Amino acid sequence: MSSEGGSRSTHSQNERMYSLIDSVPSIAQQYVVTADRVVVDAVPLAGGFGDDVLYPGVLKTTGMPDCAVLFRRYFGTHAAAITRHEVALLLRVAHKNVLGVVGLVDVSPHESYVLLEGNSSSSNLQTLATGLRARLGTVAFCRQAVQWTLDVAAGLAHMHSNNIFHFNIHASSIIVCGGTAKINASGVAQRLALLDIASPEALQLTPSSDVFGIGCVLCELLTGSAPWGKSTGIALLRPHGGPDVMGLPWADSSIPIVKTLVKQLLHADSRHRGTLVEIIPELQNLLDTVIKVAEPPQPTLSMGLCSLAPGWLDAVDPQPSLLDALLCLIGCPLPVDRTDLAAHHADLNSPKLAAWYHYAADTITKSIPHFTVGSQQWEDACAIMLYTCESPICYMINGMLSQRGRVQSALKHITPMARRLFDAVRRLGTPYTSEAFRVVYADNKLLQQPHSDYKTHFAVGRPVNFYQFASFTTDMERIQSFTDQQ
Helix, strand or coil, X not given: CCXXXXXXXXXXXXXXXXXXXXXXXXXXXXXXXXXXXXXXXXXXXXXXXXXXXXXXXXXXXXXXXXXXXXXXXXXXXXXXXXXXXHHHHHHHCCECCECCEXXXXXXXXXXEEEEEECCCXXXXXXXXXXXXXXXXXXXHHHHHHHHHHHHHHHHHHHHXXXXXXXXXXXXXXXXXXXXXXXXXXXXXXXXXXXXXXXXCCHHHCCCXXXXXXXXXXXXXXXXXXXXXXXXXXXXXXXXXXXXXXXXXXXXXXXXXXXXXXXXXXXXXXXXXXXXXXXXXHHHXXXXXXXXXXXXXXXXXXXXXXXXXXXXXXXXXXXXXCHHHHHHCCCCCCCCCCCHHHHHHHHCCCHHHHHHHHHHHHHHHHHHCCCCCCCCHHHHHHHHHHHHHCCCHHHHHHHHXXXXXXXXXXXXXXXXXXXXXXXXXXXXXXXXXXXXXXXXXXXXXXXXXXXXXXXXXXXCXXXXXXXXXXXXHCCCHHHCHHHHHHC
């Protein structure tokens, strides 16, 4: 049976369900879109199944660029009614971690779509995780997985605060947009309506079912397997004590408390899972722990004179191309006393660096299509991405530049890339106006005095290490000597 045929069969049940509903909610005209303004791809977003199948496409608006959106398609006599119930519910649970509704469109009397937020890089979480798991490495991926799970928990907490429950949370029901995990809540209105004709057994579902769903998401992300492992179909209907998560293929270096939390969330007795109010702080604590494990120890900052002359980077040859600058990293020594960077240092070879370059180039080309490939803007965006993504590049540049007594001649391998990055930020970057994160490390005895009286410490004429300065302020104009030198 074709996927569309399967969708039609699935929705026949929904038609019977909606025949029980007397009224159809009224939707504001601003959410009603005409069929000539939408284009739907023939192939659904990878990774979805059942209620989670979404189709990418675009919404056209005169005089404005096409807007990437996702479509949930409905067929049958009651398609229009279904979409209106779905849109009404989605508007009710609007939240940054719930996939937002853009509108609805009636294509024909028997075909209607719900339009959901999306962009050119929107991905199903299960599909996205499959590609990232090996590329990021165990600890870095674990950090990302916990953050996504925390996003999901926040979205569910908001839904529950509106007395709306999902009852179908797993990795395939989550969409990642712009790096943020968002719950696909399309289909929730149908599931809730089905409760009116549900059996007593089905009515045993509780809000804790969504807590179990959070455990499913975290389990699927970190093991690549569903909680029940190879048990499928009728086998799951037999009496059992819950999934054996400890027997799943966890990575050898998985942080032990992650397994403990997943086991709790997937407990057969819902009373032992905890509530969303209790789970969210646990996930946040877990994220904090994983971040500490993932981040290398910070080197002690030097309080002496900066060994590099003012403006030294402006004299560095940035190389003919970004790839040439990147390949200069080959041969870079391991920074002194930074054995924690050994794994990143091992990746400084031509195949790995070229792979990172092509990954950044492809990503920027797809995500920022108005930057012409090969243009200065495009190269700047690629340089910034190469530095900010989980690659060995930022670790090696930072490690070399933060060495005590560093001299320019010893930095020849990283300076072309550093020059390109510095120029890219000056041309393309946006000034950072929030609190500087390194201020939290000001309890270091070496930093207490300059932090408490930075106007004196950084007065005009005083020698200054820029690395220290950047730790305390994000406003150049507050330090006159820097402003005067520009």
